[in-house]
Amino acid sequence: MAESPAQAVRYRGLTARDLALVAVFAALLAALSMPFAIPVGPVPITLQTLGVMLAPAILGAKRGTLSILTFLALTLAGLPLLPGGRGGIEPFLGPTGGYLLGWVVGALVIGLLTQTLMRRYRFWGGFLINIVGGIGAIYLVGVPWSALYLGDTLLAGFIGAGVFLPGDLAKAVLAAAIAAAVHRAYPVPPAGRRVTGDRDAENAAGPDAESEHPRA
Amino acid sequence: MNVLGLFVPGRSVLHRLPAGAKLLGLLALVTVLVVLDDHRAGLVATPAAALACLAAYPASGLGLRRPLRLLLPLLPFLAVIALFQTLTGDPRAAFRVCLLLVAAVLAAGLVTFTTRVSAMLDLFERLARPLAPLGVRPDRVALVLALTVRSVPMVAAAWQESRDACAARGLPAWPHLTVVPVIVGMIRTAEAMGEAMTARGVD
């Protein structure tokens, strides 16, 4: 079962630990979502986008995006996880529903950029990535969606960017700082089990992905 | 957290309909209203649908407080839409869009209030089945959803631990000190949970 150096190390699937990480970060988003919302105009300022940026910045694209989806699925199923004890299907249909979908795209973008651009997580890189994914991508979905209801893109853009931008920028800073500190204090190994080009090795490595990634 | 969520127990027709049927009905209603657009039919059907949905609340034992609470956060939006569309000279569109929103939110609320969270989660699991060829495993979908519900109180526990850790050293629980330990604590918990899952043959 020797591993030739030519075989690139890849990770495939999700281990039980990954499922637990997805669940725990979905729960973190729920905790950030519930407690408070500053009602500015129609869409509240909340800490939610902080959770949306943290999950992919710490867990990577796959697990990060899945944890956002998990949160949204539970909300959709009727748990009161949104600010003001809201939940169910109606938040998805309303004028702010686009932001909820935007979170998924945003998390995916942040995760992919973090994975591909940064070998070690750095604050400044993370901050820029959070702006691209956690603000750019989310608004890109959320603003046109609101515009659909308001009948005016400019107005929707103003309500989106104008009202949320200061808060979201602050959250991008916070998320990058927190993610950098977490990566330093307790790095999370990549998702999935390690596989090599060798088919047998793939099976063998299966059960024990954890021990394959020594921390340090 | 209440595992019943927003579900209101009852025995009405809506309560007894399967979750899938209700979701399908909701989808159909919203699609029809959107498609009818600004034609005259739309101007009649949209308020009719909104009224019907509103009437369905007391009829299903949900009272009238719940729909009103649903509509409350919508009001600023409705105001902006009405104002803006009227200013741009299309009061008919203002009327229709506002009522479409009201109808959709009320209909969605009917589904939410009359469907158990567990029934909805089962539905998601079934909906995930066709995705199996893409590597989605429905049993895992269900597992992660349940695991998340279980994990919500753990966030509070991790936060309490970090607060305690600050207090132990005579420091106030400043968020900038506690956030990272909270997240690290949750990652460590997740690792232990993953191991417990593997040990019980669920992975």
Place this chain on the structure above:
Amino acid sequence: MIELRDVSHAYGDRPVLRGISLDLTEHRIGIIGANGSGKSSLARTLNGLVVPDSGTVRVDGRDTRRDPRAARRRVGFVFSDASTQILMPTVAEDVALGLRRAGLTADETRTRVDAVLDRHGLLDHRDHPAHLLSGGQKQMLALASVLVTKPDVLVCDEPTTLLDMHNARVIERTLRSLPQRLVLLTHQLDMLQGFDRVLVMDGGRVVFDGAPDEATAHYTALMDARAASMEPSNQGERA
């Protein structure tokens, strides 16, 4: 029967198991040793949670490397921290989790879950949120959730930590009355009375293997020696 042949394992470049060969057949086996001596790592190899870097572990003849699922079905595991072992929102759901793959009907599952809950004094709490149980109840739940899968061997890693005298006794009594074979890792030496065999680990090796009294004497001597040399018994750090 669990066979280990020349099992070695390292985390990164830190060796934690060094060439361990054992046949575990006795009904009740204890494992003791200093912090970091490799007890938990050894225990994790028994059901394939850790597949050793070299050497083989066979459970009833099946290699845990090839077939970890078979090992996990036969070898149940209870960890010391009960709250991280609760995976589902309610007590009954948590116990039922281990039966997912057993291909039982809903009724059969319910019957089996209720039987296990009853045996461990948790039936009144079946629909209770599991995280609201008390410490002793959580540990019982962790035990019940594993026993419902009917493993042949139960591995318990310090299952009575943080429990008061009464709860610790209840868990201990439950463990002693199990028909299953038991592998118990503990720092509380009095729990090993009447055990058939006790292993003492040190530095990734089994340094003693025999009767409980002699094993605890060996362990105590080891600890005394460490105290004399005044080095802390932290055999390596978590890498």
Place this chain on the structure above:
Amino acid sequence: MIELRDVSHAYGDRPVLRGISLDLTEHRIGIIGANGSGKSSLARTLNGLVVPDSGTVRVDGRDTRRDPRAARRRVGFVFSDASTQILMPTVAEDVALGLRRAGLTADETRTRVDAVLDRHGLLDHRDHPAHLLSGGQKQMLALASVLVTKPDVLVCDEPTTLLDMHNARVIERTLRSLPQRLVLLTHQLDMLQGFDRVLVMDGGRVVFDGAPDEATAHYTALMDARAASMEPSNQGERA
């Protein structure tokens, strides 16, 4: 000196402390009792971490409700799970954290941190990631991080769980040699030898208050009674 006057507290509608009045002046005080009897809740009131629903707690005359900071500066806390107490990435940073408000220069901080690390055998690990320490080392770090702030009283909630005999002895010896006053919560009754006073808690009340031997006898009788009535000693569940 810590004074409690008619302290009562509930989590939700579950009472956990019921009318406790105490003057804690002795050098070494132990607290024992069943799981859920309220030991940790009581301990948390001593430094204002929990402000009771009714009654007052005064530390050196200052009410923890009015001035929780003063109480926290005087009363340090060490919990059983050391890893939850690590707040900073490396060992030295973690110890230095408690000195933030002391208004020391960087050099003074470093000197004090190093002195404490040296005293607790951690100086070689000063720049090591704190989460990667072994169990015994983490517990020592938790102790060091609190002691560096020089509290008058140290409250320890089961500080030797999960430690091996040697590490447990080292921690115990360290605790016994402290010049500070000590309040120790434990399920390990042998740690209470030579203590000046031991409280036994049950159901949110102090049901015995006296010498260690009598206290442990009282506690053991309580546990035996519970065993006889076969009810689990799970005094309420966590809400």
